[in-house]
Amino acid sequence: MKKELELYLHIPFCVKKCNYCDFPSGPSTKKVQEEYVKQLIKKIEDKRDFAKDYEVSTIFVGGGTPTILATSLLDQIFEKVFAVFKVNKKAEITTEMNPGTGNLTYLKELKKMGINRLSLGLQSTNDLELLKLGRIHTYEDFLRTFKEAREVGFDNINVDLMSAIPEQTIASWIQSLKHIARIAPEHISAYSLIVEEGTPFYEMEQKHLLNLPNEEDERRMYKETNIILKEYGYHRYEISNYAKEGYECQHNLGYWERKEYLGLGYQAASLINNKRFVEGEEAEVLTIKNQMEEFMFLGLRKMVGISSREFYKTFNKEIHHVYGKVLKDLKHKKLIRESKGYIALTEKGIDLSNYVLSEFLF
Numbered sequence: 001m002k003k004e005l006e007l008y009l010h011i012p013f014c015v016k017k018c019n020y021c022d023f024p025s026g027p028s029t030k031k032v033q034e035e036y037v038k039q040l041i042k043k044i045e046d047k048r049d050f051a052k053d054y055e056v057s058t059i060f061v062g063g064g065t066p067t068i069l070a071t072s073l074l075d076q077i078f079e080k081v082f083a084v085f086k087v088n089k090k091a092e093i094t095t096e097m098n099p100g101t102g103n104l105t106y107l108k109e110l111k112k113m114g115i116n117r118l119s120l121g122l123q124s125t126n127d128l129e130l131l132k133l134g135r136i137h138t139y140e141d142f143l144r145t146f147k148e149a150r151e152v153g154f155d156n157i158n159v160d161l162m163s164a165i166p167e168q169t170i171a172s173w174i175q176s177l178k179h180i181a182r183i184a185p186e187h188i189s190a191y192s193l194i195v196e197e198g199t200p201f202y203e204m205e206q207k208h209l210l211n212l213p214n215e216e217d218e219r220r221m222y223k224e225t226n227i228i229l230k231e232y233g234y235h236r237y238e239i240s241n242y243a244k245e246g247y248e249c250q251h252n253l254g255y256w257e258r259k260e261y262l263g264l265g266y267q268a269a270s271l272i273n274n275k276r277f278v279e280g281e282e283a284e285v286l287t288i289k290n291q292m293e294e295f296m297f298l299g300l301r302k303m304v305g306i307s308s309r310e311f312y313k314t315f316n317k318e319i320h321h322v323y324g325k326v327l328k329d330l331k332h333k334k335l336i337r338e339s340k341g342y343i344a345l346t347e348k349g350i351d352l353s354n355y356v357l358s359e360f361l362f
Contacts, residue, residue, distance in 0.1 A: 002086065005054035006254045009040070009077065010265030011066040015100065019134035019204075020165075022196035024267040025064035036266075037073045043264050044080045054260075056087045058251040061095040061115075067102045071109035078113045092250040094119055094158075099145040100137030107145075107152040117249075118149055119158040119189075124165065124172075125179040132166045134200070139179075146183060156247060158187035163225070164218040165193045166201075166211050173221045174228065181232035186247035190225045191240045192218060219351065239301050239345075239353060256298045258291075288315065289362050292322060296360035300336075301353075305344025319343070326359050 012025040013033055028036075059081065066074065074095075081087070094117040095110060102110075110118075124130050125139045149157060159180050163173050180188060195201045195210070204210040213221070226236050234242040238256065241249065254261060263270045269278050274291060277283035286294070292315060299306035311319040320327060327343065330336045335349035335356050349356050 002055040003053055004057045004259060005085075006058045006060070006251055006259055006261035007056050007081065007085065008251075008261060008263040008265075008268055009059070009061045009066075009081075010263065010268040011061060011063040011069060012036070012266045013068050014063060014065040014098070015068060015136050016134065019132070019200040020162075020193060020195070022199050023064065030070075033069055033073065037069065037077060040265055041076060041080045044077070044084050047262070047264070048084050050262075051085045054085065056081075056085045057091055057259075058254060059087070059091060059093045060251045063096055065098040065101055065121075066095050067097045067106065067110075071106055071113075075109070075113055078115075082114075092117055092156075094249075094251060096121060097145070098135075098137065099142035100135070102145065104148045104151065107148055107154070111152050111154065116154075117156040117158070118154050119160065120145060120149075120185075121160045122180070123160060123162040124168070125176040126168075126172050129165055129168055129172065133162070143183075146185070155186070157185040158189055158249065159185045161188060161190045163190065163192050163221040164213050168213055168221075170213075170217055170220055170224065174224055177225060177228045181229060181234070184232070184244075186244050187249060188229060188234060188242045189240060190229075190242065192222065222351075235303075237303050239350060253302075256301050258294055258298060291315070293361050296323070297357040300343070300345055300357060300360075303344060305336075305342045308341050308343065323360065330356060330359060 010024075012023075013028045013036075014025050015027065017026050061074075061077075093115050095115050096119045098121050120142065122139075122142045123133055123135060125142075127138050130138065146157065146159075161176055161180060177190070193201075193212070195205050195212075201210055205212075225242075229236070229242045233244060235245070236242050237248050238252070241252065243249070258271065260272055261270060262272060263279065265279065267278055267280070269276070274286045275283040276286060292311075295311060295314065296306065308319045311317070315322075327336065327338075330349070331338065334346055335352060336343055337346050345353060345356060
């Protein structure tokens, strides 16, 4: 019987790098893109022997902006994937898309390739906020893309939104949430901005030029997100992710549940046979302790939490024998709850999630 595998394909190109982005991506020429795709196809082909043991359950094409590529190039990538790997007929196949790229014809081509889920990077419905972020699109561009995606037949769409960004107010964040909830995408990822070193935002922050919401407003934004999206029929299934029933992102759930995944492309990460590696670098063999840590701090991101039974099944140890002291302390502080064999964050625990998750590191 073949083992389950998630496949991630990295396209490191974009029209323009956003002011907050520290991903391995940037602008390029068409010639560079063509050469990169040629090399990526070779890497996929090189996995033919490896692929014999696996069946692919999800494919995620990320970046950068994958849809900066000509559809002929994306088509070549998918042709090779389907030739080398056995892909489950019900596989979730996602590509990220910047609303400033693509059109109706482009979207039709994506559908023909077998892509059945779109992830649209919007971030805000406020054009001034988009300008501050360095996005290449307007809110109108997004609405056009969303409408065309529906016309083509995409019935599983995620929209990325970002809170705690420069000049943002609680009112403008609520407005963004409501605007998007009303057009009813199946999934909403609502992340809080993290200012990463090496980005224009980091340099601005060092010079005290980045006007960010304060900590109290940021916390309020997070609370409002859950309240508002719940009213529109979304449930929070992970710290920053909300979905209509049955539309949870299977690929991301696989990361949080430590399923095996193979990343191909520049600096793409993989987890195979409890070895973590980034393409081109030496693999890190995860010890049992490493695996337990990941089981806890990744699994606790999900609202359902982690299963004590699954912990025992995976490690042949009772979870309370390994983490008893930590669990007791966090329960006493009302940061976690335990019910029907599951351990999960409380609302207070979600607020302090960085602290809670760090407690499970040995």
